[in-house]
Amino acid sequence: MPALPALLLSIHFVLLLLTTAPSCHSQATVLSSVRMAAILDDQSVCGRGERHALALARENINSVMEGPSRARVEVDIFELQRDSQYETTDTMCQILPKGVVSVIGPASSPGLQLNCQSHMRGEGGEEPIPHIKIGPEETPRLPYLRFASVSLYPSNEDLSLAVGAILRSFGYPSTSLVCAKAECLLRLEELVRRFLISRETLSIRMLDDSLDPTPLLKEIRDDKVATIIIDANRLRLLPHPQKGFRVGDDISVLQVHPHHHGLPPSQVR
The missing domain is CATH 3.40.50.2300 (Response regulator)
Known part of the structure; x- marks a missing residue:
């Protein structure tokens, strides 16, 4: 906590x-x-x-x-x-x-x-x-x-540094940042800047909360992205298993939005 x-x-x-x-x-x-x-x-x-x-x-x-x-x-x-x-x-x-x-x-x-x-x-x-x-x-x-x-909440800079440290411990895998609003780029400005000046791979994808996220997830999976950073409020990004789609066991998911309320473990694979 x-x-x-x-x-x-x-x-x-x-x-x-x-x-x-x-x-x-x-x-x-x-x-x-x-x-x-x-x-x-x-x-x-x-x-x-x-x-x-x-x-x-x-x-x-x-x-x-x-x-x-x-x-x-x-x-x-x-x-x-x-x-x-x-x-x-x-x-x-x-x-x-x-x-x-x-x-x-x-x-x-x-x-x-x-x-x-x-x-x-x-x-x-x-x-x-x-x-x-x-x-x-x-x-x-x-x-x-x-x-x-x-x-009691971390600053935007501290959040970027924390996420960067996690990615460093993963060996800087290919990463996709999923944003529901453009302001997430300001909140994670330090993280994005670090990727831009390095040789590591970071893709940024914008998600419309009113649309089905499944096509975006399939795109991420097909691109063989290893880590997803989610910055969206109450995001139902990972579909239920009955929809016939799983992100995959080899993909790590980091939720960084301050109003995140958690995802059921059954939805994270």
Whole structure:
């Protein structure tokens, strides 16, 4: 789970700040728990993975932070059933009075907490609490950048470097990049540039989500492409076996789109 190391680091960092910083009062106050909130808005397999990552992070940190002077981490999870600014703001208004030290998520709406935080600060004079972004890096939204101090998703450059490292471990096989939108070429710009200045083979194919992908897959198979890099949202690229077509056991598939929800193992051969 790629987001887990950054999640562990971010929670651990907040915990260390709160439990080791000297108190400004004459008598130090020992915290028994540090409460955080997480807003999850992904109902798919990835959403369940985020929930498991949070639970594992909490257990790992609590297992190493022992002793009477160390606080335990507690994470309250709130789920959004639909993409609604009203629902997100209402959820934030429920979270902030609970005294949480930071808010993780939601993935698709990193800036929607602003209105509620401004309202709370105006009434109680409180400072905004840290917000940890778990959404992918796409087109930067300049007004929202300052509200997301930590991103749990890799940058576009890191993604290109990671895919390049995988291809290097494969011995730089013939590769085809399948894109549903032209913006994928910008997202993987570093990867494409590395291929252009080398002798390795990279073909780029555009896929219309409204069309049957079988002809494109047959074309890739006939060209004896060894690796397919898929950059498409919820792409049903690999047909079911009952359609009479399999990509082949000798083809590796790398899914790199940030909103990918996984392919059933029965579809990957």
